[in-house]
Amino acid sequence: MEVKEEERIVIAKPVASRPTCSRFKSFSELLAGADNASPPNTCSENVVSAIRPKTVRFKPMVNRAPSAVISSQAELSGIGVSNLSDKALKSDVKPTVVYKPLAKLVSKTTASLLANMGNFSASNQPTLQPTEAPAQHANQEKKNFRTQVSPNLHQNTPSHGETDQISEPSKAASQNIEEDPKMLPAAANADRPSYDGYNWRKYGQKQVKGSEYPRSYYKCTHPNCPVKKKVERSFDGQIAEIVYKGEHNHSKPQPPKRNSSGNQGFGFTSDGTGQDTNNSLLSKNPNEKNEGSEERVENQNEIRSYAPLSYQGKALLHYEHVTTGALNAGGTSENSIGLSGECEEGSKVGEDDQPRSKRRKSENQSSEVGTSGEGIQEPRVVVQSSNDSEIMGDGFRWRKYGQKVVKGNPNPRSYYRCTSQKCNVRKHVERASDDPRAFVTTYEGKHNHEMPLRNTNPVASDPDSNSPATKDKR
DNA sequence: TACATTTGACCCCCC
DNA sequence: TGGGGGGTCAAATGT
Numbered sequence A: 001m002e003v004k005e006e007e008r009i010v011i012a013k014p015v016a017s018r019p020t021c022s023r024f025k026s027f028s029e030l031l032a033g034a035d036n037a038s039p040p041n042t043c044s045e046n047v048v049s050a051i052r053p054k055t056v057r058f059k060p061m062v063n064r065a066p067s068a069v070i071s072s073q074a075e076l077s078g079i080g081v082s083n084l085s086d087k088a089l090k091s092d093v094k095p096t097v098v099y100k101p102l103a104k105l106v107s108k109t110t111a112s113l114l115a116n117m118g119n120f121s122a123s124n125q126p127t128l129q130p131t132e133a134p135a136q137h138a139n140q141e142k143k144n145f146r147t148q149v150s151p152n153l154h155q156n157t158p159s160h161g162e163t164d165q166i167s168e169p170s171k172a173a174s175q176n177i178e179e180d181p182k183m184l185p186a187a188a189n190a191d192r193p194s195y196d197g198y199n200w201r202k203y204g205q206k207q208v209k210g211s212e213y214p215r216s217y218y219k220c221t222h223p224n225c226p227v228k229k230k231v232e233r234s235f236d237g238q239i240a241e242i243v244y245k246g247e248h249n250h251s252k253p254q255p256p257k258r259n260s261s262g263n264q265g266f267g268f269t270s271d272g273t274g275q276d277t278n279n280s281l282l283s284k285n286p287n288e289k290n291e292g293s294e295e296r297v298e299n300q301n302e303i304r305s306y307a308p309l310s311y312q313g314k315a316l317l318h319y320e321h322v323t324t325g326a327l328n329a330g331g332t333s334e335n336s337i338g339l340s341g342e343c344e345e346g347s348k349v350g351e352d353d354q355p356r357s358k359r360r361k362s363e364n365q366s367s368e369v370g371t372s373g374e375g376i377q378e379p380r381v382v383v384q385s386s387n388d389s390e391i392m393g394d395g396f397r398w399r400k401y402g403q404k405v406v407k408g409n410p411n412p413r414s415y416y417r418c419t420s421q422k423c424n425v426r427k428h429v430e431r432a433s434d435d436p437r438a439f440v441t442t443y444e445g446k447h448n449h450e451m452p453l454r455n456t457n458p459v460a461s462d463p464d465s466n467s468p469a470t471k472d473k474r
Numbered sequence B: 001t002a003c004a005t006t007t008g009a010c011c012c013c014c015c
Numbered sequence C: 001t002g003g004g005g006g007g008t009c010a011a012a013t014g015t
Helices: A002-012 A027-036 A042-051 A064-079 A082-091 A108-116 A129-142 A160-183 A274-283 A330-353 A356-371 A468-473
Strands: A200-207 A214-220 A228-233 A239-245 A297-299 A326-328 A382-384 A389-391 A397-405 A412-418 A426-431 A439-444
Touching: none
Parallel strands: none
Antiparallel strands: A200 A214, A214 A228, A228 A239, A239 A297, A326 A382, A389 A397, A397 A412, A412 A426, A426 A439
16 A cells, blocks of 8 residues: 555655654654554554664655655644644544644745755745744744643644744754755765754764654764754654753854855754754854753754643643744744755755865854855844743743653653742653653742743843843853 | 765763 | 663764
8 A cells, every 4th residue: 555655665764753654644643643552554663663774874765755745744734833733633633744834924035945945845845834934933942932732722823832833843844854854965964054053963873761762963063162962853853852062162154155045045954953053044143152052952842742731731832942043033034944944955955065075164164154144034133042941831931950761651751940040940841651742741839930921022032032142141 | 085874882970 | 889871982884
């Protein structure tokens, strides 16, 4: 059957994370199904097997492209866009698309970018990413909101959190893209700038216990730059978590301004941490050391969270996404974001031009990062979300201080503290073992302060804001 | 030919 | 003090 065939393809594909099956079902669902013991499809199994591919290189399979796209979308949708998809998904058995990307207006720039994006046919992206991604990103970056939203609610109201979610999709897309791109010749990927605007080189990947996702290790390619980051991606290709270590001792590399074409601006590709990139790109703030900052965790997984449970229950986090980078405020910024996500490809495209080595060199040049003129961006302000803390669905700002795998649940548990100085409230979040899509949040203590306002406007809103300025100060 | 990614293996840290 | 696990290294592989 068709499915089988695809599965096969999947297997062949190195990227375990992206089960081709996605087309049929989202990975998460598959997982869920697996957990439930009711394997949704044969695919699930296959997928599993595929998960740990041995060095198989991706070959840009013709077939794959479509599938990939689809998957990406699905994933994306799943991630961010829960809204549309939610209904559909829920209603449908098709888990594949958890969320569908909402069609949103895209700025011209975005459109152009998209258009430029090579692989992704305009068809795909434009609809998906451009629309959502941008908006989402902006939000995301704002803070990594984790919203606990009911599945349905998710996107209905594009609230911040939602937006974040949305962004996710974009990210997801980006990620997917990223990954796909990875599939691209290695060289092409090399040192490619991520959304955060920095260039990263993958130096390792490992399956971490308790984590469903493989963890990838990246180093900043800038000479002498100690910054490293760990990226965990969900099978969907979504970034489950990103942790930065160290601070960049250099400004962001300028995005290659090669062609005037839209791509240019985004030279970056997502390393897999697409998120980061988003910010950076958008933000272009030279300052952004966002990433660099000690450790930031971005969880996007949550995006999928479904039902927001009250404190105790299973809370679904939309996603915790902390974009390292700044977020674009407003939808416009989105463009960039969305782009960014997609940009990978675009970026790649652009970068392809240059020899990898050059790319690296370009990094060094980064000093001007901010300027990148990629026309792409609209001067939108990008707010950098502070990676340190994020406003979660519960409306409070939390800082992740640990993660651990607890018995009884294969999923890692993340520990958060309320960032309010006087507040001792803590909570830990973990995926429900029975329902990977659901997050269980347990709170300890009571807040002795009011819930921080969430600003819709990324820039202004966060006190913590990650606005570049603030960060810098920090 | 050069370079990036993959991945098994090793090292070190923490419990 | 030992074991487990995370993080890093480096050869192999592929583009």
